Amino acid sequence: MQPDATNDNSWRGIMRINCDLSHSGYNDPIVYPGQKDAAHLHRFYGNTLLDENSDIASLFTSGESSCQGNTLNRSAYWVPALLAPLYDPQTSQRLTDESGDPAWQIVPAVVGGDDEAHEIFYYSAGVDDLSSIQPIPLGLKMIAGSHMGMPGMEQDTSIVRWHCQSWESSDATNPRWSASIPECTAPDRLRMDIFFPSCWNGTDLDSADHKSHLAYPVNTGGPNGTVCPASHPVPIIRVSFHYAYGVKPEVYDPQSRSSRGWRFASDMYEVSTTTPGGMSLHGDWFNAWHPEALQAVLDGCIRQRLDCHDGNLANGYRLTGTRPGSQNDVPIVNKGMGY
Template sequence: MKSIKQYLPLLLISGALTACDSSSDTETTSTDESSSSLDVLLEVTPDETTSLRYAQFEFSAPDASGYECAINEENFSDCESPFFKEEIALGSNWLSVRAYDEAGDFGEVTSFSWYVNDVFFEGHEDLVATNISPSPVEPNSWRGIFRINCDFAHSSYDDPIVFPGQNDAAHLHRFYGNTEVDENTTMASLYTEGESTCQGNLLNLTSYWVPALLAPVYDQITGERELDNNGDPAWQVVPAVVGNDDEAHEVFYYSAGVDDLDSVQPLPPGLRMIAGVASTRPGEEQDSTVARWHCQTWESNDATNPQFSATIPECHEPDRLRMDLFYPSCWDGENLDSEDHRSHMAYPINEGGIEGTHCPDSHPVPVVRVSYHYAFGVLPEYTHPVERSSKGWRLAADMYDVTDEQAGGLSLHGDWFNAWHPSVMEAILSNCIKAGLDCHDGNLANGYRLSGTREGTQEEPPIINSGMGY
């Protein structure tokens, strides 16, 4: 896999002072004849003209004990190398860096200026021209919606949100989107490393992950339950129906969770979210507005047939088991994460009256709503040779025994880590959601659609402890 850094030339800037002339977008550099031990050497990842909406800088000075940085008109504040800025404005921008020593004395300022074009103006290999115009949403349906498909990237026992820096600390997850996600993933690495298995590739480096769906392994002749190498009942992963560009099956939706579409804001870069509760046990069923299961043949929908289950229902071949997971869409407006990974987000409320569905005062910023919609084929290789159904299936996160009387799936939850190109996220909101359109197959309703899916590593580690991990 290519790293995004391969597309970005490094610019090395040194000297005492690089001054930015914003009126002409030119740089003038002045240096003393003798360099100072506090002069900053600056390595820059954005080009002088780019459509990237983030920037990363590395800097050093021989005798520096610390650094201060300023972006555009901001005041100087303490910073460290590498310095990552997740949301850069369109147009002219500049960064200034200065070093200071143990006595608190500052060296001179080193600066770099660059210009950010609109990605739709500059063009991008992951934007494909199209003459297909999305249709309006159906009555009594979504307010406005954008749908993408993703291929499977890889599986692991990592979770960079809940267990950052801890290898193999989680239950078995299946990852979609950014191909390089592991326990050490950060906002900066998400934007600057790897490609994506989702439509949009480098324009959609967001990571999506869910606990693996597992089916018992049976001897297809005798119907007896097979055992793993430890003598325990064997399990196998049931893959979702994803990654087929010829017959698109969109699994990730972006929509509005509040009635006032004009109030909805783009999802901020680097936002981390969790939907659903992994620790859910029998008697604590989750609300169907957050996490739910259904068989495709039920033809379930919220408007006319709200037939949903908190657990995995018994769907028979050749049906599909479907899963819906809705993320909170009200943000506190400040934090990209929180200690419990939930408190910075909230679900909309509807208390009646003229406000309709709206965000609570504690989380006043409505953002684009994320939801996952997976389908799993009920196929012979995953079913009992006689019953031929999804009976006995469970999630790797289910912390209870799945029996004939107690179905699996109560722990349905997912994680989402944002690395959309901000200009594309803004187009999704403006062109599809606020316009009340049903945008399929990555169609941005502006003459472009996102490029197709691609395979990840497809790495599948062994199923350990019924998927619960080490």
């Protein structure tokens, strides 16, 4: 099946893949390499063996992947866990944990599952000159968004954002976005988008702040359109995460039947009805794609301005389906902020 061309005022060229949840934990091999349980609670996708000791050699040569393509895509993708207050299903009373503190539960994302595909990882074009885009170098680490986002320090919704699916938000026609988690009412879904930088300095696979080696494209307003800045001249494939969370009875606020009170595990401020959670929205990505497979994504889908779904490489081949990870449950410690 040949993918359709992208629509005007939409993605320039794109490949969307499904991933299933791999595992959960308090590790972060980018920010806290070698330090076990040093981070807030994360949900990991992709490489099934990712832990605090993972590096490019271990990612590229070991483990399977919960994403389409399996060992062709051993990359690691992770985000903080989304948490909801835990209520008694019979009385709707707020429950407490073993320490007597308010209890929390994980809100699962609608991901993986080839029978109900929900594309959550996109590879697309960030600049207008598609011929200039290069594959992402093997081993590149990057972070989009900031764990420091909080009231008074809201993040730019062109980089990270929340919205209710019923809003039918669109960059082209209806740019209705929120820097914090809105109250989406059942049976709606809460959506989040994270756009990673797609301009590289051409030298470094990482930097001290895990961001300075990359930059976002700029719109020149002239004939060249959107380009990379001179400080980061190499356009690479743009990575973005797109998740949906079902507002269901087992996780919604029983009074409003909404996402009221939900928080991100990285939120370092008190979440309340007047101060919604999610302002610390961010994500991490560590590239371990097989170079030939990622080149096929670039050549077949992005440069050809095609809308490739479900692992279709637009060259007669399709990536294999998702596989489940361990999907382990770990304790929610300190509102998900960790040990």
